[in-house]
Amino acid sequence: MQILTIPFEETFYVKLQHETVKIVTFTTNDPGIIKFGIEASRGIQVHREEIYESIKNKKSVCEIIE
Numbered sequence: 001m002q003i004l005t006i007p008f009e010e011t012f013y014v015k016l017q018h019e020t021v022k023i024v025t026f027t028t029n030d031p032g033i034i035k036f037g038i039e040a041s042r043g044i045q046v047h048r049e050e051i052y053e054s055i056k057n058k059k060s061v062c063e064i065i066e
Contacts, residue, residue, distance in 0.1 A: 019044055 022039040
């Protein structure tokens with residue numbers, strides 16, 4: 001895992017295969033809360049961890065049933 005420290009409202013980019021994903025962090029009034037925006041092409045799926053795990057588990061179950 002790579003941990004980045006960047007100022008709020010600064011953009012950074014992540015290269016995934018041949019796609020570039022733009023990520024921007026935002027300030028909030030709530031202590032301990034970080035918000036960020038993700039800009040990616042429609043071909044790249046972006047999910048929170050619990051949603052990603054649920055999708056991954058459902059695919060595994062479907063593969064077993066087939």
